[in-house]
Amino acid sequence: MTDLPVIDPAQLRLSVAPMMDWTDSHCRVFHRLIAPHARLYSEMVHANAVIHGDRARLLAMDPVEHPVALQLGGSEPELLAQAARIGAETGFDEINLNCGCPSDRVQAGRFGACLMREPELVAESVAAMVAACATLDRHVPVTVKCRLGVDDDHDYDRFRAFIDRIADAGCAMFIVHARNAWLQGLSPKENREVPPLRYDWAYRLKRERPDLQIIVNGGIADADEATEHLQHTDGAMLGRAAYHDPYLLHRLDVAWFGGDLRSRAELLRALRPYVEAQLARGVFLKHITRHLLGLFAGERGGRAFRQILSEGAHKPGADWSLVEQAIAVTESFAHA
Structure with a gap:
């Protein structure tokens, strides 16, 4: 297992998921204002876009957003390493590799949830990203957001082996979207709702790998659910619930970290x-x-x-x- 420095545990208790077309810099500034202690994530940006695209737009970030992570998509270790370095130099506090998105676009490009079936490639990518960020004058961790498996993969041991292989490559924090990704027959929206949630897999992983930081994600709809996850993992990541009802974020921030509830x-x-x-x-x-x-x-x-x-x-x-x-x-x- 990795012995890399872990992220400040207080920063992991509450986070807002990376969401395409939603969690841009304007959104994150708003979320930071209402949830001062939450960890924020960018939309997924493909490594190629970071390297060759409009960085001023794609990597836009206001200083108030910290701590904020850049989520990358891709499956070519050299390109991911280059993009990770660029993101870290831009000022992001974490570089997160997407191993969970099930859309047709990511399947065509062999990244996202497809990577759940290629642990060696993910490990190679993570190791390259870690090495690319290691020469900076500050620690910028490389983390992974994944599913439990793909399609009919219902083997916990296979899931844990995936985590172990990536941890050995230098990743100490995993965001577990606690359901499978179906690569055929379900839309991205259905992939967020149809495959059953198995929070117990994330809980078990944390028990069996206590040195890893495990964040649970997927289907968390209210404050009571989010709070329950803190009894078993290092944090709860909210997605659409936080976006559609941002005051929920504020209530959780006050409940978990203190402060006054503002109107x-x-x-x-x-x-x-x-x-x-x-x-x-x-x-x-x-x-x-x-x-x-x-x-x-x-x-x-x-x-x-x-x-x-x-x-x-x-x-x-x-x-x-x-x-x-x-x-x-x-x-x-x-x-x-």
């Missing part, structure tokens, strides 16, 4: 300086407010809040006054 309106108004700075740079309001739509989920006025932002943010000249208008509607419901 939704107060949290949102604290984002104003960032929003106005982005608008001054030419960013359209809609690119930021799309991540705010769920803030009043389940609250009176929540639908009106979403409607005002959805219909107004794309219009020319849309500015912070639209956000205030949306907040005012929720406050009118509260006082009705």
Whole structure:
């Protein structure tokens, strides 16, 4: 097993999953504001894109986001090592290799969940990434996000052997999306919902490999579920629940780390300086407010809040006054 330094355990208790088209820098700045102690993850970026693409856009990051990880896709060790080095030099605090995404695109490119069946290739990739980051003047860990298996792989020992092989290559932290990935017959959305969850595999892995840091992910829908996982693993990673109901993140952060519970309106108004700075740079309001739509989920006025932002943010000249208008509607419901 690896004897690499582990990540500060406090940083692993609560994290937000990497989500394509969602967890961009604007989203992460918002999540950092509402959950000061959460670990944040970028969208998955293919190693080729990091090396040859628009890095200013693909690796955009605001200093307030730390600790924040870059998730990479790919299956060529040399390219992954080069991309990992670039990400680390950009300032990301962790480089995470995606071994769990089941989409057609990743299957065509032989990466994502396909890698669950190629432990030697993953180990070679991780070792190359670790070596590429080792010469920096700070420790940037290389981690892996994986599933339990692929299709009809229902052998815990095979799953544990995969983990052991990657750990030997220099990975001390694993995010376990606790269900299989089906490469045929299920869409990516169905892959997040249909294969049964087996949290017990993640729990058992932590018991049997206590030196590894194990984060559980997949299907965590509320605060009680998330809190239960802390009894068995090093942390809980929330995905769509955190995005669609971001106030859940705030409640968990306060419950697990302390501090005062702030109102939704107060949290949102604290984002104003960032929003106005982005608008001054030419960013359209809609690119930021799309991540705010769920803030009043389940609250009176929540639908009106979403409607005002959805219909107004794309219009020319849309500015912070639209956000205030949306907040005012929720406050009118509260006082009705």
